[in-house]
Amino acid sequence: MQFDRKDKDDQFLLALYKRLLYPRMVEEKMLILLRQGRIGKWFSGIGQEAIAVGSTLAMQCDEYILPMHRNLGVFTARDIPLKKLMAQWQGKLSGFTKGRDRSFHFGTQDYKIIGMISHLGPQMALADGIALADVIANKQHATLVFTGEGATSEGDFHEAINVASVWKLPVIFLIENNGYGLSTPINEQFNCKHLVDRAIGYGIEGHQIDGNNVLEVYDKLDQIAKDIRTNPRPILVECLTFRMRGHEEASGVKYVPQELFEEWAGKDPVKTFEKYLIEQNILTDDLIPSIKTEIKKAIEWDIEAAFDEEEPIANAMLELVDMYYPYQQSVSRATEGQTEKRYLDAITDGLREGMKRFENMIIMGQDIAEYGGAFKITDGFVNEFGKARVRNTPICESAIVGAALGLSINGYKAVMEMQFADFVTCGFNQIVNNLAKTHYRWREKADVVIRMPTGAGTGAGPFHSQSNEAWFTKTPGLKVVYPAFPYDAKGLLIAAIEDPNPVMYFEHKYLYRSLTGLVPTGYYTVEIGKANVLKKGTQISIITYGLGVHWALDYLKEHPEVSATLVDLVSLQPWDKETVSAAVKASGRVLILHEDTLSSGFGAEVAAWIGEHCFSDLDAPVMRCASLDTAIPMNKVLEDDFLAKKRLGEMVEKLLKY
CATH class of the missing domain: 3.40.50.970 (Thiamin diphosphate (ThDP)-binding fold, Pyr/PP domains)
Structure with a gap:
């Protein structure tokens, strides 16, 4: 040598x-x-x-x-x-x-x-x-x-x-x-x-x-x-x-x-x-x-x-708290006027407000720069914020999730767009083993938001239409939100950007251009972990989120004789147990509705919790209305048969007759 x-x-x-x-x-x-x-x-x-x-x-x-x-x-x-x-x-x-x-x-x-x-x-x-x-x-x-x-x-x-x-x-x-x-x-x-x-x-x-x-x-x-x-x-x-x-x-x-x-x-x-x-x-x-x-x-x-140093003492409460970076959300109220906006445009507004408020915020994703993203949500952002902060990425989900964590470690906020929520499988390890566990392991934040265009209704088939939120709601260290309305879509996205913890932000593709609502013009946030009660009734309580909210609204509009409490969970991790408990007490009959497949869907967790904590308030078994335990077909006739919406009326009638 x-x-x-x-x-x-x-x-x-x-x-x-x-x-x-x-x-x-x-x-x-x-x-x-x-x-x-x-x-x-x-x-x-x-x-x-x-x-x-x-x-x-x-x-x-x-x-x-x-x-x-x-x-x-x-x-x-x-x-x-x-x-x-x-x-x-x-x-x-x-x-x-x-x-x-x-x-x-x-x-x-x-x-x-x-x-x-x-x-x-x-x-x-x-x-x-x-x-x-x-x-x-x-x-x-x-x-x-x-x-x-x-x-x-x-x-x-x-x-x-x-x-x-x-x-x-x-x-x-x-x-x-x-x-x-x-x-x-x-x-x-x-x-x-x-x-x-x-x-x-x-x-x-x-x-x-x-x-x-x-x-x-x-x-x-x-x-x-x-x-x-x-x-x-x-x-x-x-x-x-x-x-x-x-x-x-x-x-x-x-x-x-x-x-x-x-x-x-x-x-x-x-x-x-x-x-x-x-x-x-x-x-x-x-x-x-x-x-x-x-x-x-x-x-x-x-x-x-x-060797003489102190051994850890088991403390379950401390272990649970340490899964997340210490953060107490302070809800920002809307101070400006409202305008009618599409669900998609509300998401665009949320991203824009985040970019304006946080100069250290970077957006990354496939085709999001000059092209504006597959759904045009970031259209014009390059001209407004520059290529350094609005970055096209190669087609490599794992590397970009990892890069987002690296940005956070070195003092930046990162928002990554999965072009479709289905593609998250290629970045799964980085999410569930790196983002989710970083603070628990060595007390470092993972200031990352992953946008997840999700859901069926567009005939896109098995690889562009999956509802995969349950993959992440069972992973400690992640927060999971799922807005059903334009108002929540903007406010939740800004809240997710503010939060120094990793947030999976599910946005339903079917709602992008089909749903409008009043949205405040300026900067505001929606509380993560807080559900919305959209209707109050005494016969039945429907607990749902995402597109399921609109299925339920449509059904109740067509059946005014049904007196229902309707709860939009909005956040799935953490989720609002207090509001769910109140809904159980209001009717004694609970139907949990979601677009995901039945087996091991997030509704199973809610049902189990109600059975364990609200049993004395129930007048009937907790029932679930979900999609078939199959992959999602492309053909519209097959897709309609797959989706939970087809069985909603049947399940409501079954529960009311119990």
Whole structure:
């Protein structure tokens, strides 16, 4: 291994050696603790320290780094106290996640490190969002994100690099190629000769370097970071390395040929650099033991101190509260006059008011810029707010949800349009595992709104007409709203934008141009979690939301003899249990109506809650009227038969006769 010190002085090289040695000695201590049974799991990065340490030191301290689960050197090079790290690994209350997540699955704004989740790849899109925020704010910053060679097969890898390339984002995508994805060798992972060659396909630069040479890593990353701070663009770096331990200690290393260990032992990043420093007369055989003794003493103290830290105490109320970023909505009342507007135009107004009120708000989505979106909701926004804030995206839902979270982490508000709610499946992991869990895990907000054009009635078939709100109402950490009227559509959207928590905003496509109503001209909000009582009656209570509200209104208009209380839930997470309870008491008979399929639809949750909490007020079983448990057909005759509307009258009559 050839080291080139260039213009680095002895003091810098000695400090670099200590930075490299420290995580190695921490890891060696972890292996001892593992054998002693004092810790239960460890993902070792022994043999790969030069990458983590060298690249981290090349970044400025106020630049974000997004590491993986064996990059201890990133955390130690950012000077996070080992006691704090050990508390995290042991699930202590003083850890970064209060015992809620493991190892390096955490983030910290104090040290500008954003940890991974177990799913490989999603952190790369977060890096895009973080870098985008820097570009929009005219900050000359770079962002560094790690991935492994195995994760380069994930769609998140390709989506994130493509977005960064198209948007010219200053992101360093660093691949640690250690030859194995858990036990699967690289020849069974990909068929290209070098991973760095993938850069060509995205039209970006790529560099392959010796990941065990700490000076080469530092110099190349330092050079790249300086360059892209002033000339923003992504760069792919492949670091060739080898891990000397298993994927994690329990997995062992029997699947790795012994000759590979022998070969790479000669390239050990700590030992080879130590030897070089001795040759340069910077280190001596007498000095090394004293350095190691000093480090060992500090490690022992920090680790034992962490073991003595307080364990979490189970507190169900605190756990529930911590799913969401602390926020108390203050409802803004309308102060200006009202005009008749379509449901679609009310949504446009809500977005416009949000963009005017919050200069740090970014809108992203497919075709939303010059084209104005598939439904023309953002028509004219580019001229009004500029391309930086109204962004067309490539067709890659996962990367854009991740980028939205990255924007939030770096101080922005993000509103993403799913072109159709059905397409959310391609971004599902980012929503339910990143957006929803971020605050619970490490107390960071996820200031993101995802607009979900949803529902049937337009003959669009199985992939453009699904009602999928129930996928998200059962996911703690998300808020879910579903306006049925133009007034609520505007006020709820502004409220969702104000809220620093992730909000799924469902908007019904059938109502876009078919429904009008009075909408205040200026800025106002609707309370999230508050239902509307549209009618009061004594025979039956219909609890519904979305298009179901209009089905119910039409039915009651055609049947004035039915005395009904009609509740529009408006918000599905949280939902208004107090208003529902009052509706149950008003009639004793409850019909829950929704467009979604019957089995496991959101109505099942409402029905279960009523049965558990309002049983004494019921005069009949809680009944549900929902769509068929099938996919949604395209043909209008079949679609009409599928939808719950067809069975509404029958269900009302059945309940009234009970």
